[in-house]
Amino acid sequence: MTGVQQLAEKFALLKKRSEKALVTYITAGDPDMQTTGRLVLAMDRAGADIIELGVPFSDPSADGPVIQRASTRALRNHTNPAGILKLVEEVREKVKTPLVLMSYYNPILQYGLNAFCADAARAGVAGLIIPDLPVEEAGPLITEADKVGLALIPLAAPTSNRHRLAKITAAARGFIYCVTVTGITGTRQDVTGEIARLAGQVREFTDLPIVAGFGIATTDQAAAVARYCDGVVVGSALVRLVEEQGEDSLQSVAGLTRQLKGVLSSAQVQFGKNG
Amino acid sequence: MQPDSRGYFGAYGGTFVPETLMPALEELIEAYQKARQDDDFQREVEYYLHHYVGRPSPVYFAAALSRQIGGARIFLKREDLNHTGAHKINNTIGQLLLARRMGKQRIVAETGAGQHGVATATVAAMLGMKCVVYMGKEDTERQSLNVFRMRLLGAEVVEVCSGSGTLKDAMNEAMRDWVTNVRDTFYVIGSVAGPHPYPMMVRDFQAVIGREARRQMLEQTGALPHCVVACVGGGSNSMGIFHAFLEDADVKLVGVEAGGLGLSSGKHAAPLNAGRPGVLHGSYSYLVQDRYGQVTPVHSISAGLDYPGVGPEHSYLKDNGRVHYAVATDQEALAAFHLLCRTEGILPALESSHALSEAVKLAPQMESHQNILVCLSGRGDKDVHTVAREMGVDLG
Numbered sequence: 001m002t003g004v005q006q007l008a009e010k011f012a013l014l015k016k017r018s019e020k021a022l023v024t025y026i027t028a029g030d031p032d033m034q035t036t037g038r039l040v041l042a043m044d045r046a047g048a049d050i051i052e053l054g055v056p057f058s059d060p061s062a063d064g065p066v067i068q069r070a071s072t073r074a075l076r077n078h079t080n081p082a083g084i085l086k087l088v089e090e091v092r093e094k095v096k097t098p099l100v101l102m103s104y105y106n107p108i109l110q111y112g113l114n115a116f117c118a119d120a121a122r123a124g125v126a127g128l129i130i131p132d133l134p135v136e137e138a139g140p141l142i143t144e145a146d147k148v149g150l151a152l153i154p155l156a157a158p159t160s161n162r163h164r165l166a167k168i169t170a171a172a173r174g175f176i177y178c179v180t181v182t183g184i185t186g187t188r189q190d191v192t193g194e195i196a197r198l199a200g201q202v203r204e205f206t207d208l209p210i211v212a213g214f215g216i217a218t219t220d221q222a223a224a225v226a227r228y229c230d231g232v233v234v235g236s237a238l239v240r241l242v243e244e245q246g247e248d249s250l251q252s253v254a255g256l257t258r259q260l261k262g263v264l265s266s267a268q269v270q271f272g273k274n275g
Numbered sequence: 276m277q278p279d280s281r282g283y284f285g286a287y288g289g290t291f292v293p294e295t296l297m298p299a300l301e302e303l304i305e306a307y308q309k310a311r312q313d314d315d316f317q318r319e320v321e322y323y324l325h326h327y328v329g330r331p332s333p334v335y336f337a338a339a340l341s342r343q344i345g346g347a348r349i350f351l352k353r354e355d356l357n358h359t360g361a362h363k364i365n366n367t368i369g370q371l372l373l374a375r376r377m378g379k380q381r382i383v384a385e386t387g388a389g390q391h392g393v394a395t396a397t398v399a400a401m402l403g404m405k406c407v408v409y410m411g412k413e414d415t416e417r418q419s420l421n422v423f424r425m426r427l428l429g430a431e432v433v434e435v436c437s438g439s440g441t442l443k444d445a446m447n448e449a450m451r452d453w454v455t456n457v458r459d460t461f462y463v464i465g466s467v468a469g470p471h472p473y474p475m476m477v478r479d480f481q482a483v484i485g486r487e488a489r490r491q492m493l494e495q496t497g498a499l500p501h502c503v504v505a506c507v508g509g510g511s512n513s514m515g516i517f518h519a520f521l522e523d524a525d526v527k528l529v530g531v532e533a534g535g536l537g538l539s540s541g542k543h544a545a546p547l548n549a550g551r552p553g554v555l556h557g558s559y560s561y562l563v564q565d566r567y568g569q570v571t572p573v574h575s576i577s578a579g580l581d582y583p584g585v586g587p588e589h590s591y592l593k594d595n596g597r598v599h600y601a602v603a604t605d606q607e608a609l610a611a612f613h614l615l616c617r618t619e620g621i622l623p624a625l626e627s628s629h630a631l632s633e634a635v636k637l638a639p640q641m642e643s644h645q646n647i648l649v650c651l652s653g654r655g656d657k658d659v660h661t662v663a664r665e666m667g668v669d670l671g
Binding site: 057058059060061062064065068072075080081104105106107108109110111131132133134135136137154155156157158159160161164168179182183184 | 281289290291292293294295296297298299437438443444446447450451454455456457458553554555556557562564566567568569570571
């Protein structure tokens with residue numbers, strides 16, 4: 001099954017069950033690759049629907065302090081894309097959730113777009129999220145990703161106008177990642193101010209699932225945001241647990257995952273526009 | 276040359292930024308294209324460059340230096356005599372006037388040596404705009420005088436501890452601020468780097484250096500120089516002076532990168548000589564990186580050249596061979612610094628000393644009727660602590 005198919009099947013299943021998707025993020029190689037593998041299994045068992053693995057980059061200019069520090073730790077351990085693909089290959093058979101990679105563009109570009117997409121698809125990666133690759137520059141990577149059925153998942157932002165949303169959604173595969181706030185990753189007080197309008201506008205252009213991320217840390221925030229979309233991403237809140245507890249973070253990461261999935265499966269988030 | 280509609284100079288350039296910033300870049304491109312064709316805007320820029328910055332800056336024949344070295348005659352384009360002491364203000368005048376036209380009230384900037392930060396804070400003070408400058412922790416320490424100058428000018432200086440605590444990290448942090456406050460904030464990039472339209476726009480604002488110098492050389496020597504030399508960090512003073520000479524095929528253009536402790540030591544800041552193309556800070560260009568695409572730490576004695584990337588137009592000019600890119604090590608730059616102090620009574624910035632060092636190498640291989648034009652991009656007052664430390668002198 002291709003990555004695009006894995007994601008489509010997952011969202012179809014969620015729709016049938018009237019659930020919203022929980023997408024969890026951790027940085028690969030933080031605190032080490034072995035723990036990352038165990039965290040993936042733990043999140044999968046605890047109910048994560050899609051797991052995002054961050055490929056660490058030396059200059060994560062779209063990330064807040066928590067993920068910046070995680071990237072630094074991971075790079076100190078010599079984490080690299082080939083190692084991450086190897087990990088995905090190893091855990092792929094043991095987990096039910098699609099795995100997507102979040103990476104800045106340069107590590108993929110240096111690997112080689114063609115080689116990276118081929119190796120990622122072979123390892124079982126379902127999709128890619130590249131925060132510094134706007135639709136204008138995405139052409140070459142989309143071409144390579146499409147050849148192997150890997151979903152290049154684009155970001156839409158509160159500042160994106162309708163003209164841009166039309167271009168973004170036209171090039172989208174898998175789902176649309178809507179950024180809840182203008183800013184970088186990391187926890188925030190208010191994450192619902194812009195998402196209703198943005199998700200509504202994106203919906204006018206596409207039937208692909210809409211997932212919201214940036215700043216969502218608590219079950220209350222997840223529930224509030226999920227009303228307007230098909231799923232939420234929680235990243236920095238989980239990475240913070242890994243930062244604090246290292247290899248011993250499995251239980252608390254699984255615990256937060258379970259709580260978040262709990263609210264996303266319940267009735268209270270289902271009466272949004274698309275529920 | 277002009278980049279294509281997507282901001283590419285040949286294979287280099289583009290707009291590799293988060294979606295959140297794309298509408299702001301589209302707005303900037305449109306505003307800049309209008310301003311470029313607007314005589315009122317151009318007159319306004321010229322007014323401030325003349326009455327506030329003190330342009331045109333002189334071209335000075337460094338007779339004593341030339342005599343001492345022998346060979347070609349060396350001329351200095353005195354950007355160090357501009358208000359705030361470097362070429363950086365040519366660009367900040369342009370960008371802040373543009374920001375004002377666009378109705379943006381808040382300015383953010385990154386700075387390495389502090390010259391761009393000071394130039395931004397200066398013009399922000401003059402135009403009554405709020406200004407935040409991001410500066411790497413290592414740079415705030417080696418350029419503490421400029422930190423204080425910026426604060427005197429009313430700017431908020433934010434010390435950046437992430438990464439290596441130098442210019443690239445300051446740029447990351449400025450981009451994070453911009454992406455967060457994009458609706459009311461204008462990001463004043465200080466070099467010909469970053470996403471389109473910055474490399475083109477900053478080059479246009481700095482091109483005044485070459486336009487003046489070309490005319491001044493014709494007036495003073497009756498001919499174009501045989502060779503134009505400028506240092507290259509991000510590459511704004513060099514693009515600024517080269518631009519007017521690109522079509523003059525007989526004029527040799529030489530950019531000088533920071534060789535640090537030597538290219539073989541790995542401790543340098545010379546992407547064009549020792550890097551390969553990659554994406555950083557919004558554009559595709561030569562980059563100092565490891566095999567996995569991670570940007571690796573760079574080193575230069577000069578904070579303004581301590582940057583792993585370079586403007587995309589330089590990458591284009593390297594590949595097509597129009598510009599030759601040389602390197603000068605820390606020690607060579609220091610030697611040129613001392614030489615200019617002693618022979619001409621001019622204290623050059625350590626950045627500019629890299630260009631001087633190359634001129635000192637080239638001149639003896641040339642004829643006495645040939646002329647070398649060096650872009651003396653800034654003055655070296657900010658660097659006296661660094662130089663003193665290198666000499667083992669404790670200034671307390």
